[in-house]
Amino acid sequence: MQSWVDGQPAHALASLKDRGLAYGDGLFETLAVKAGQPLLLDLHMQRLAQGCSRLAIVADNTVIRSEVLAYAQAMGEGVLKLIVTRGDSLRGYSASPEALPRRILQASPPAAYPEANAQEGIQLFDCATRLAEQPLLAGLKHLNRLEQVLARAEWQDPAYAEGLMRDTSGRVIEGVFSNLFLVRDGSLYTADLQRCGVAGVMRAALLVEAERQGIARHVTDISFEQLRQADELFLCNSVYGIWPVRAFAELSWPVGPLTRKLQGIARTLLDV
Structure with a gap:
């Protein structure tokens, strides 16, 4: 068109x-x-x-x-x-x-992602590119996406569906084209995006839906150690919904019940 x-x-x-x-x-x-x-x-x-x-x-x-x-x-x-x-x-x-x-x-055309990404979960690449901290632009989906371009160029192996991006201080922020959530003890955590990162639309919708469902949610700084201790991990965006993360480096997670619950909500949001 x-x-x-x-x-x-x-x-x-x-x-x-x-x-x-x-x-x-x-x-x-x-x-x-x-x-x-x-x-x-x-x-x-x-x-x-x-x-x-x-x-x-x-x-x-x-x-x-x-x-x-x-x-x-x-x-x-x-x-x-x-x-x-x-x-x-x-x-x-x-x-x-x-x-x-x-x-x-x-x-x-409609995005053609493997169904296995949603059902079985994905393997996450560890990007070396770091997000610069710039509060004036943090959260915005502005046109300068060179950090994401550099990060995405780091891998060609189709085994990796997405890459993890941290900021220059080492905090866990997001995926290259997704937002990241982790689950710990039944609570939902996602990165505070006041220094860098993109405040995704699906991220915003899931935070609202989690509150409606009575799920504790926290928008906060996330350390790499907190990522290691997570019970579940997933990525989201407004085109594909939710992809569970099953593996990152030496770490692995199950596709847990809260991820599945929110995945069903995301599917409803992306339906007409």
Whole structure:
């Protein structure tokens, strides 16, 4: 399906003056689409609005939402990528106050991950690349993803479905394209993302659902030793739902009952 730029089919390339291209000056959202419906749309739009506010990008979320809905309807099924940039400017970091934010919509086929990832769990690669600590950008899904690009280039072995990323202080943060949860004594733990990392939409949804289910949840710093002591470990994102982690280095975990329970909730969230 043809991409859209600012609500219109893109018959040409985006402007070479776009600050998203030059500086990564923008944000993006990746949404699963089923039966013409963009899933978890409210959470995606909330995160986008928060990101635009923090980066001072004056985007019209009502227009963006309307375009996403129309594009998803035309797609039918697949993965929709929404990019919002600050727009065009001349050379230099300073942005023109007249710059108009640009909206880009792209379609991809449905993600084709092995069913075994969800049923049997995955093996996690230990990434050497560390996430820099930058509170001003922490949590945002901004366009500069070079840390993830470098981390993903570290392995080619298909035995590894994802990689574990830590920050420069050694704290456990997330996967390369997922958020990480661990279970200990029936409680749920996920990393505090005030220094670095991406605050995923599925992560946010699972935290809300856990509270509704009366599951104790903790958003906190996670050390490597805490990872070693976990009873269960799983990854999540808004396209595939939940993948249990069965192995990491010399460590192994069962696919535990809380992981299975939350996996069922995630499947419901990704259904229409």
